[in-house]
Amino acid sequence: xNYRILYxxxxxxxxxxxxxxxxxxxxDARELYAQRQREHGFVLAADRxxxxxxxxxxxxxxxLADGDEIAFLPPVSGG
Amino acid sequence: MMRFELSDACIDASALSRALADAGAxxxxxxxxxxxxxNAGRAVHRLDYQAYGAxxxxxxxxxxxxxxxxxxxxxxxxxxxVGSLAIGELAxxxxxxxxxxxxxxxxxRFVIDEVKKRVPIWKNEHYADGESGWxxxxxxxxxx
Numbered sequence: 001x002n003y004r005i006l007y008x009x010x011x012x013x014x015x016x017x018x019x020x021x022x023x024x025x026x027x028d029a030r031e032l033y034a035q036r037q038r039e040h041g042f043v044l045a046a047d048r049x050x051x052x053x054x055x056x057x058x059x060x061x062x063x064l065a066d067g068d069e070i071a072f073l074p075p076v077s078g079g
Numbered sequence: 080m081m082r083f084e085l086s087d088a089c090i091d092a093s094a095l096s097r098a099l100a101d102a103g104a105x106x107x108x109x110x111x112x113x114x115x116x117x118n119a120g121r122a123v124h125r126l127d128y129q130a131y132g133a134x135x136x137x138x139x140x141x142x143x144x145x146x147x148x149x150x151x152x153x154x155x156x157x158x159x160x161v162g163s164l165a166i167g168e169l170a171x172x173x174x175x176x177x178x179x180x181x182x183x184x185x186x187x188r189f190v191i192d193e194v195k196k197r198v199p200i201w202k203n204e205h206y207a208d209g210e211s212g213w214x215x216x217x218x219x220x221x222x223x
Binding site: 006008009012052055076077078 | 131197213214
C-alpha cells in the first residue's frame with residue numbers, strides 16, 4: 001500500500017518534513033506509526049496521539065486502504 | 080456559511096463583533112486570547128501556531144454547531160490565528176450573540192474550552208533564552 005502521511009508540531013520537527021509518501025505492507029495505523037517512529041525517532045508514544053484519515057478523526061483500529069492520507073496528531077495546544 | 084476560520088492575518092475584533100449584530104440579540108459576549116510574555120515562569124518572545132487546516136476547520140465548525148444546540152444563542156463565531164505572533168497579539172477570538180446574557184457567557188466559555196481541547200492547532204513558544212518548544216493543552220512542554 002502507498003500512504004500519504006502528514007506531520008505536525010513536534011512530529012514535523014522530528015521528521016524534518018511536513019508530509020511524506022510511504023510504501024508499507026500494513027493496514028494498521030498503530031503499526032504504520034511504529035514504522036515511521038523507527039524511521040524518524042519520534043519520542044511521542046502512539047497512546048499520546050490521535051489519528052486522522054483523509055481529513056477526519058479516525059479510530060486507531062480503522063483499517064487503512066491504499067492511497068489513504070494519514071495524519072498522526074500530537075496533543076493539541078491552540079487557544 | 081463558515082463560522083470558524085483560521086487566519087494568517089491580524090484579527091479585526093470589532094469587525095467580527097459587528098457581524099454578530101441581530102435585532103433579537105440582547106447580549107453579545109466575546110473572548111479574546113492574547114499572546115502572553117510568560118509561560119510557566121519562562122519569558123516568551125513570540126509564538127508560532129501551526130494547524131491541520133482542513134480538519135481544524137471541520138472540528139471548529141462542529142464545536143460552534145454544538146454550542147448552538149446546547150445553548151439558546153443566536154450566533155457563534157470563532158477565528159484562530161496561525162503563523163508567527165508577537166506578544167500582545169490577538170491569537171483567538173470567540174463571539175456569541177444571544178437574547179440573554181447567561182447563554183452568551185456560557186456558550187463563550189464552552190467554545191473556547193472545546194477549541195483548546197479538540198481543534199488540531201499547535202503552539203510553539205519561543206523563549207527569551209533562544210530555546211523553543213511545542214506545548215500541550217495544559218501549557219506543559221511536549222517531552223523531546
